[in-house]
Amino acid sequence: MTSELEQPVADQAPLIERFTDYDRAHLVTYLRLLDAARDGADWREAARQVLARDPDHPASRACWESHMRRAEWMTHTGYKHLASLREL
Template sequence: MSKLPLDPDVADVAPTDSALTPYDNQHIVTYARLLQAESEGADWREVARIVLHIDPDHEPDRAQNAYLSHLARAKWVTGQGRLLRGAGSN
């Protein structure tokens, strides 16, 4: 069984599929970090820079869109119970 990277690069927009995707499985840690940052009131620009590896000073629209779409996906994954059970659960 291969280990997932803890800090993978992200796409410009998170998936919107109605089922968990391989991308979601690869980004469970990213989703958890986004949710934690939001719960702590972190500035989205700092989160985009650190968690998503996108510089909001150089690419503000891309950074904000990636942040918003990945945060929404993280909430969806959590709502499905996937984040808490782990990526391999059904």
């Protein structure tokens, strides 16, 4: 069994306006990204430590941006979908 901290990260987070299995698997990832942003971490550091991405790779910035957008979506919309689920 793979832990939440070991879930592979897609190149792009979901774009749909509903909570997905990907979101469920990456709740910890989203929280870690939000914590890093709150702490003022550079996107490169968060990409490396949270997303396991090489910040020098051209696609890493887009990956980080999409996951940050999704993490922020979770804080104002996605949590409502999550709260409606009976179990995680």
